[in-house]
Amino acid sequence: MHIPDGYLSPATCGVMYGAAAPFWYVAATRVRKALTGRTVPVLALFAAFSFVLMMFNVPLPGGTTAHAVGGTLLAIVLGPWAAVIGISTVLGIQALFFGDGGLMTFGANCFNMAIVLPLVGYFIYKVLSSNSEATSTRRLVAAVLGSYVGIVAAAFFAGVELGIQPTLFHTAAGVPLYAPYGLSKALGAMVGGHLLVAGPVEALATGLVFAFLQRTHSSLVKADVPGKKEGKIWLLWGALGVVALATPIGLLASGTAWGEWGVDELKDLGLGFIPSGMQRFADWWPAPLPDYSLARMGAVIGYILSAFVGIALTALLLYLFGRMLTRKGKDLATEQSPSERDAPV
Amino acid sequence: MKSDDFLSKNISNITHLLESVMSAEDLCRAPGLLQGLDARVKVATVVLFIVVVGLARSLPILGGIFALILVFVVLSKIPLGIFLKRILIFIPIFTAVIAIPALFVTPGAPLVTAGSKVIITEQGARTAGLLVLRVTDSLSFGILLVLTTRWTDILAALRWFRVPSLFVAVLGMTYRYIFLLLHTANSMFLARRSRTLGTFSGRENRRWLGQALGTTMAKSQHLSEEVYLAMLSRGYRDEGLALNSFTLRRRDFLWAAFALATASMLLWSNWR
């Protein structure tokens, strides 16, 4: 799912950096607080592990192999925010060193694989496993399903990012400048491909490792147990996720012709929950290149942009809200001090 | 999947990765054009060029940029073979899969016909061409940066650009420990292979993989604890402490000027 440079326009890349930034900020602050002094070595070692995990060829039934991301697994063991930074780190190394994923598209790749994937996966895991035992089958199923949904959600966003390129960015003659396939094809390929192949691989890899950890290192499984108050935040996150997904799902569910979308059609698809102030914003958004049809581009960009900006703003608000909620609560850090964790020599 | 294939594939993956990193490090020390430039200037100009590539709209411009890149490669004493090999690993697999259908599927003016049937349209060719060239150019700039700059210098440059110290510190340490864990993983694969007399079933392989990964994760956890203690032992209190030893020289200014001039020219010809 790593998107190389060249598939997304600079404008899209900029927006995706903007969408990722608040999550990075929240992650950095939260992780620092939870891990205190041990932030750097813990994140680094687990990020290194993620890298190794991503390199493994997982043997599939049927004789092929594929790669997993392991974002949900990381979120379960370290906590979701640590996973955000961990996977972002791995993506950074892959992009810089191995050309796996571009430098401009780094924001987008992080948003998909380092933010959406672990947060959605972790949320599903928490909801499904609730307070069951660390070694229970229920937790294993929750982990497997969580990782599956997480990666499909990530693929979904990737599909949207790729799919809107030809509509938004093409020459006067209609030649797509970046990723050439429209929303329907891109979503079909990404979501379809992950539902059928990459998703099961991710679920399989997560399940295998999680089962092993349950048997041998069950302490790793019960990481970062959030207090009751934090549980409420997760409901809010879930609601936010649904809202964010509703935007493009609304597009798909309409049943009108695939491919090019007219502005009026978009309006009809129930995007009215986006504040009307955003629409004014959309209308005066300057087209990046003079060839584009201003009105039409403006509206489409505006709607999609507003969805992302809305998510980012809501994330910030939720974070502040969460800070207020938990300030009076108990200390959430459940990590033991080094003296208790010292391994036998 | 046959045990042999599964294990061998993983082992060779890891070995190739390690080799590519080693060769990159050696090239960083060659006395070439780009190697001698300040890391911050390089990072900034590479980002600038990638953005220019992102904004380019015509095939000739993108082609010209690639020619320019090849000039840089030669001037930096990077063997052309090594450079092209790195690019080709990524371009065909991913991009061809994406771009080739576009050749045949995009409607428009005919370019290649078989009798009366239109096979490839002009628009299709342009679409595929733009994508492939754009990806190639962007990737090439990234590769140039990595092959001519020491990893520690890239990190130091990021720090200088105000990337939060937490991220830079984690990046550096992650990179360092990737090799240790890869080595551990590789040993596990080799040990497994040496015990493989017949073949293991796919199911056995999967179970073993889960164990191997789980063990590696537990090792990561153990290492993280010990590393923390080692850091504490030497007075660790601030992740952001580092020695900054950057100096700008005349050649850095010349390079920056050249990059800006070229970028402006390319962007201007874009919109002419």
Added chain:
Amino acid sequence: MGSLRFGYSVNAIVEQLAVTTFNTGRIFEASGLDYDYPGNIAALRQISLTIGPGELVALLGANGSGKSTLLKLLDGLIFPSGGELLAFGKPLSEKALRDGPFVLEFRRKVGLVFQDPDVQLFSSTVWDEVIFGPLQLGVSKDEVVSRGSEALKLLNITHLRDRPPYRLSGGEKKKVALASVLSLHPQVLLLDEPTTGLDPWSQGNLIDFLIGWADGGKSLVFSTQDLDTAEELATRVIVLGTDHGVVADGKPEEFFSDPDFLLKTNLVHEHSHRHKELVHRHQHIHDHRH
């Protein structure tokens, strides 16, 4: 590592003088230390000992007797579940180590070289590693650079300066690990199995180096499985037994001439094999008299 010339900066020489003339106090005083691994597994029981300046102490004991744990306790990285530990006359507790100035002083004075060098080489290059300590201590930039160069020269590894850790051999890693601790200019060196894994030549070199380094009132506490190393380097021997306590504490000569004692504490192996009906027994102890 042949010569014993140490080109320390003026600062360090003054420090050394201070240590010798003014510090007649004890370095470590432990009374009744207990430590448990997670899961209530006993690691150390009722450890009491005193270590003073200028002592070269060998910690002996079979695997699992808690040597590494004791060293980590002495370095204030982990804390005992029972008993008390004083360092330089002040208690070494979790609370005490939250006090900024005290921590800085302590970390500067005491250095620990871990058994696994990969744990200690967490920086991107050798140079970054040796300057990590001085940087964290907050000395001036020039001082950081001079300490780094000095540490590299001391161990003859200046040529490894820009190497990343994964490109170092086992022996080179151990040298870098030692250099990265020496750049702190510590008074006390704690070493966890320093000669394990080194070839005999390197072992000898390291022992010579450490003897030279400690000259002038510095202290050394090192754990080892190797009786030869202990005999050549130590002025005092502490043996940890299988009951997790101290079973012996005294001069090396007292122990190494007592084969029964060595056997009892699992420090040597009694070799036994059969020649048909005849059982042949002998111990693996070398005569170190020279």
